[in-house]
Amino acid sequence: MLSIKISRKLFHSILITSGMLGLAIxxxxxxxxxxxxxxxxxxxxxxxxxxYPELDxxxxxxxxxxxxxxVTCFILGSSMAESNIDGDIxxxxxxxxxxxxxxxxxxxxxxxxxxxxxxLATVLERRFHPKYLIIGVSAVDFDPNSDDTRNLSSIPWxxxxxxxxSVDGWxxxxxxxxxxxxxxxxxxxxxxxxxxxxxxxxxxxxxFRVNLGNRGLxxxxxxVRLKEYFLNPYDLEALDKILAYQENVEKVFVIEMPVMxxxxxxxxxxxxxxxxxxxxxxxxxxxxxxxxxxLDTQKEMSGLIPPEFWYNENHLNVEGANLFSRWLxxxxxxxxxxxx
Amino acid sequence: xxxxxxxxxxxxxxxxxxxxxxPKRWQNPILLGASLVFYAxxxxxxxxxxxxxxxxxxxxxxxxxTNLNKKLVFWAILILNILALALFRMLDSRYVIQFxxxxxxxALASQEWVKHFLLPVGFSFYVLQAISYQVDVSQKRIEPERxxxxxxLYMAYFxxxxxxxxxxxxxxxxxxxxxxVIDNSLLSRAFTxxxxxxxxxxVLADTINSLLQNDxxxxxxxxxxxxxxLLGYAFxxxxxxAGYTSIVRGISCLFGIELSPNFVQPYLxxxxxxxWARWHISLSEWLRDYIYFPLSRWLLSRxxxxxxxxxxxxxxxxxxxxxGLWHGFTPAMLFWGILHGIYLMGERLIFNLRPSFRPxxxxxWRQLIxxxxxxxxxxAAWSLFKFGGLRExxxxxxxxxxxxxxxxxxxxxxxxxxxLLSMFLDWLQYHYKEELITLKLNLWARAGLTAIVxxxxxxxxxLNSYIPQPAFIYLxx
Numbered sequence: 001m002l003s004i005k006i007s008r009k010l011f012h013s014i015l016i017t018s019g020m021l022g023l024a025i026x027x028x029x030x031x032x033x034x035x036x037x038x039x040x041x042x043x044x045x046x047x048x049x050x051x052y053p054e055l056d057x058x059x060x061x062x063x064x065x066x067x068x069x070x071v072t073c074f075i076l077g078s079s080m081a082e083s084n085i086d087g088d089i090x091x092x093x094x095x096x097x098x099x100x101x102x103x104x105x106x107x108x109x110x111x112x113x114x115x116x117x118x119x120l121a122t123v124l125e126r127r128f129h130p131k132y133l134i135i136g137v138s139a140v141d142f143d144p145n146s147d148d149t150r151n152l153s154s155i156p157w158x159x160x161x162x163x164x165x166s167v168d169g170w171x172x173x174x175x176x177x178x179x180x181x182x183x184x185x186x187x188x189x190x191x192x193x194x195x196x197x198x199x200x201x202x203x204x205x206x207x208f209r210v211n212l213g214n215r216g217l218x219x220x221x222x223x224v225r226l227k228e229y230f231l232n233p234y235d236l237e238a239l240d241k242i243l244a245y246q247e248n249v250e251k252v253f254v255i256e257m258p259v260m261x262x263x264x265x266x267x268x269x270x271x272x273x274x275x276x277x278x279x280x281x282x283x284x285x286x287x288x289x290x291x292x293x294x295l296d297t298q299k300e301m302s303g304l305i306p307p308e309f310w311y312n313e314n315h316l317n318v319e320g321a322n323l324f325s326r327w328l329x330x331x332x333x334x335x336x337x338x339x340x
Numbered sequence: 341x342x343x344x345x346x347x348x349x350x351x352x353x354x355x356x357x358x359x360x361x362x363p364k365r366w367q368n369p370i371l372l373g374a375s376l377v378f379y380a381x382x383x384x385x386x387x388x389x390x391x392x393x394x395x396x397x398x399x400x401x402x403x404x405x406t407n408l409n410k411k412l413v414f415w416a417i418l419i420l421n422i423l424a425l426a427l428f429r430m431l432d433s434r435y436v437i438q439f440x441x442x443x444x445x446x447a448l449a450s451q452e453w454v455k456h457f458l459l460p461v462g463f464s465f466y467v468l469q470a471i472s473y474q475v476d477v478s479q480k481r482i483e484p485e486r487x488x489x490x491x492x493l494y495m496a497y498f499x500x501x502x503x504x505x506x507x508x509x510x511x512x513x514x515x516x517x518x519x520x521v522i523d524n525s526l527l528s529r530a531f532t533x534x535x536x537x538x539x540x541x542x543v544l545a546d547t548i549n550s551l552l553q554n555d556x557x558x559x560x561x562x563x564x565x566x567x568x569x570l571l572g573y574a575f576x577x578x579x580x581x582a583g584y585t586s587i588v589r590g591i592s593c594l595f596g597i598e599l600s601p602n603f604v605q606p607y608l609x610x611x612x613x614x615x616w617a618r619w620h621i622s623l624s625e626w627l628r629d630y631i632y633f634p635l636s637r638w639l640l641s642r643x644x645x646x647x648x649x650x651x652x653x654x655x656x657x658x659x660x661x662x663x664g665l666w667h668g669f670t671p672a673m674l675f676w677g678i679l680h681g682i683y684l685m686g687e688r689l690i691f692n693l694r695p696s697f698r699p700x701x702x703x704x705w706r707q708l709i710x711x712x713x714x715x716x717x718x719x720a721a722w723s724l725f726k727f728g729g730l731r732e733x734x735x736x737x738x739x740x741x742x743x744x745x746x747x748x749x750x751x752x753x754x755x756x757x758x759x760l761l762s763m764f765l766d767w768l769q770y771h772y773k774e775e776l777i778t779l780k781l782n783l784w785a786r787a788g789l790t791a792i793v794x795x796x797x798x799x800x801x802x803l804n805s806y807i808p809q810p811a812f813i814y815l816x817x
Contacts, residue, residue: 001364002596004522013528016787017794024791048805181802188550188806 025177032176042193043200044179045186046157046172053186053196054109055152057203062105065205066128069103073132074124075207076117076242080257081136082108083209084316086325093329100333102132106207111149114141118238119153121245123161131250135242138257138314139268139279140225144232210318211311217263218312224269229278236286243292254287255295255328256280261302263313295331297324341381342811343502343587344541351378352499352591359595360522368516369489371595375498379462386460393424394495397470401477401484401491414478418471425467429669432459462502464666466495468626473509475630482510490516499592503584503814505600505622512597520596530593532776537586539793541812543800544762545580548572550807551754561736563744568752570740573726574719575762577813578607581620584812601775605766607718610699610710611691612683615718623663632659653688657681667725672733676724683717 031037032044038060045056065071075085087104094100107120114137121133140146152158160169171178186192202209239254246252265271268278280296287294301324309320316324341348355374359367380387400417407413473494476482485491494512551557552572557565585602592599600622609615616624632655639651657678664677691698699710723733768777778786 001519002359002367002522003520004360006522006524006527010524010527013783013787016783017790020787020791021794024795181799184799184803185806188803 028177029175032180041180042183042187042196044176045183046179047155048168048172048182050152050155051186051189051192051195052149052152053192054199054203056183057196057199058107058109058207061203061205061207062107065103065105065207069105071103071105071128072130073102073104073134074121074128074130075104075106075108075134075136076121076124077108077136077257078112078117078138078141079108079110079209080138080140080259080314081134081255082106082110082207083211083311084257084321084324085134085136085255085328086208086321087206088208089322089325090329090332093326094333098333104132104134104206106209108136108207108209109149111146112141112152113143113146113148113150113232114235114238114242115232116149116153117141118241119158119162121242123158125245125248126161126163129248133242133245133249133252135239135252135254136257137239137254137283138259139229139275140314142231142235142279142283143226144230144235145226145228208321211315211321212318214308214310214317215312216307216310217260224266226268229268229270229274231279231282231286239286240290243287243290246292251293253293253295253332256297257314258298258301258305258324259314260307260310260312264298264302267314295328297328297331301327341378343584344538344811352594355498356594368493371498371516372489372493372496375493375496375501378498379496379501382461386462389460389463390466390496391492393421393467393470394492396420397473397495398485398488398491401473402486404474404477405484410478414474417474421467421471421474425464425666426669428459428463429665432668465504465506466501468506468623468666469495469509472506472626472630476508476510482513485509485513497592497597499588499595500599503581503588503812505585505589505602506626507600507622511600515597522594522596526593526596528779529776530590532778533586533590533593535590535790535793536776537583537588537590538797539583540579540586540762540765541583542804543796544758544765545576545583546804546809547800548576548579548755548758549809550804551758552576553807554751556748556751560744560747562739562742563747564749564752565744565747566736566740566742568755570719570723570726570736571759572755574607574715574722575759577722577725578603579762580813584814604775605770607715607763608711608766608770609714610707611714612680612687612717614699615714616680616684623666627659627663631662632656635659652692653685656684656688660684670728672724672728672730675730676721679721679724683721 032041043053043057043060045053046059047055062071073087073091075081075087075090085106085108087102087106091102091104094102107124109116109120112120117135124130125133156166156169157172158169160166160173172182186196202211204210243252243254259267264275268275270278280298284294284296304327305316305320305323309316309323311317311320341351351374355371358374359370362370376387376390379390397417400413403413404410404417473482473485477484485494490513493516494507494509497507497512497516500507549572552569557569557572560566561569582603585599589599589601602621602623604618604621606615606619609618635658636651636655639654640647643651658681660679660681661674661677663680664673664675667673667676699707720737723736724730727733727736769775772780774780778789781789
């Protein structure tokens with residue numbers, strides 16, 4: 001006959017062990033939140049599976065930035081928005097010339113399509129309640145033939161931050177220990193480590209990615225980058241979702257991200273005409289119907305930006321970004337915010 | 341259902357709760373039912389094969405006792421069990437399949453789904469239990485078991501069903517028939533055994549395995565990197581199997597049933613004979629009692645009870661060959677068995693010629709050297725396990741002696757640290773003469789150590805989460 005006969009002493013053991021574990025977790029959480037420790041450790045991750053360190057670095061930078069700033073504006077989009085618009089220069093210029101006070105954080109992410117950007121916008125709007133959303137768009141952001149980052153918005157952290165609770169997502173958001181534990185297996189991957197280091201060194205405190213130097217045209221100069229192109233309806237739908245935030249925030253701006261003039265004929269199939277017919281005009285029309293201000297920059301800027309200000313065919317380097325951000329501030333003040 | 345899974349632990353606790361709330365006469369049937377359910381989670385065919393083997397052996401045990409042709413029944417059931425074991429082993433061996441069957445049949449028999457269907461996990465463990473039971477009954481060491489449920493539980497008891505330990509009926513059956521009380525000390529023991537097992541499996545074995553899966557170790561099979569790789573396998577194998585054994589013993593403790601310990605710090609052995617008294621003890625003792633002793637006795641009787649070279653040196657060789665074949669019907673396993681047989685013969689020869697060489701006596705430095713030599717021989721033989729072929733094994737061992745310049749020395753730090761940790765754990769157990777050293781500590785120290793072990797389990801689980809880990813190496817046997 002199997003029977004059980006346990007005394008209170010056993011529960012003391014369990015209680016003491018649990019207490020020690022709880023204490024260890026508490027101490028760990030405190031230590032990992034110390035600025036000194038965070039600066040010497042690699043950036044923790046928000047996802048156990050997604051190998052996308054840029055998102056982790058951006059979020060860590062934003063958490064730091066939000067400690068000292070009331071984030072009133074977000075710049076969203078792909079790597080072109082990320083490296084073309086320096087939020088500090090944009091804000092300084094607007095404040096100096098028009099007295100508009102802004103704290104702009106650039107949350108552009110490499111390879112992000114509008115579909116993922118919409119999820120991100122939801123997260124940022126819920127958490128930070130910004131006044132302005134600046135969406136930098138380019139033809140590649142609506143490319144139906146690229147799925148690289150689309151599944152990122154399905155990671156548990158994103159889902160939890162959008163209101164669909166999961167334990168994994170909740171822990172990623174609230175526990176530094178969990179974030180670092182999730183990082184451990186990724187650090188065993190050399191490619192991930194390199195990518196993380198690259199993001200940590202090139203992304204500034206306001207989220208702006210600093211591209212140094214001039215690599216000129218990369219890849220096959222004569223081949224078309226975006227073949228069989230059309231505006232992906234999923235991305236258009238996602239853009240509408242972001243535009244709907246106009247009701248919550250004061251303004252949503254959509255800005256065309258310029259590319260190097262020499263590259264434009266090879267950007268979308270059909271050359272420059274294809275770019276206009278397949279990307280620019282349909283998008284403009286779509287936004288006009290929604291009464292959203294769209295700033296097309298390609299025509300004006302491609303002549304203003306000297307070749308040495310380009311990092312490559314579709315990204316500006318730090319000097320180019322400086323120029324573009326000041327130009328953008330002037331445009332926004334004159335055409336959009338001027339009346340305020 | 342894997343042993344290291346939440347499902348298994350939840351399953352074990354549900355079964356425990358069911359057994360505890362049931363009246364006495366239902367407890368063993370419930371435990372048996374749970375064991376069959378657990379086995380069915382692997383494959384229903386496995387359950388059918390287990391029931392057939394159990395039923396035949398149950399009735400054969402009674403017939404061995406009551407039938408007029410006792411010897412005939414005994415030999416019939418013994419041969420049947422051995423044939424069954426040999427047949428399943430042969431089906432698991434591509435060499436035998438290719439040798440015995442025409443090409444199309446061999447291709448079919450080599451299919452994974454056929455193997456999955458026909459080769460029950462744990463078969464070679466429970467058949468050894470059946471053989472030992474029949475021998476013990478025929479030699480009147482035990483009475484035949486007349487309770488079918490109890491006998492079935494002896495064969496199918498779920499904590500040990502997959503990979504042992506190989507229990508004897510004379511020690512196991514009295515335990516399941518006795519009144520058992522789960523008290524504080526038993527629960528502490530059970531919990532500590534599970535925790536030590538998880539530490540060996542997850543922190544040591546899985547981490548060593550994941551470190552050695554790095555491309556660098558696969559592409560640099562020379563010099564110190566090749567050596568670390570081989571040592572890594574030795575520590576991986578040990579901690580994996582010892583970890584498994586500790587976990588299942590802990591789970592079994594929850595039911596008030598102590599299973600045999602399979603390992604007593606084998607890598608601290610100072611001779612090969614001592615090693616086999618510390619490594620996979622339940623198998624070693626089975627081989628000793630049912631192969632080595634009978635063979636020695638038979639050879640002695642043939643030589644008029646006088647010691648000679650044949651009856652001194654042949655039994656260890658034959659015993660180790662059987663051990664090799666039990667692990668697999670492959671040339672590599674056979675050679676592994678022969679190699680250990682030769683080791684034991686050579687060691688016996690040296691000790692007979694020079695009794696002062698016996699390492700249990702003498703100074704500490706001599707014990708250290710003999711320990712190191714023993715470990716080197718054992719680790720070299722594991723290469724046959726690791727590579728599964730004599731040629732591959734020799735190439736690897738040769739590679740260790742090839743000097744290689746410009747190696748990334750930092751690659752060996754992680755594995756070396758884990759080898760030291762494994763040896764330190766063994767040394768603690770050896771020094772304190774207690775497998776579960778934490779039980780000797782006071783409440784606060786024990787709680788602190790438990791918390792550290794739990795934290796290290798969590799950290800390494802995350803650390804190794806991208807690298808697929810085999811469930812347990814010995815599941816393959």
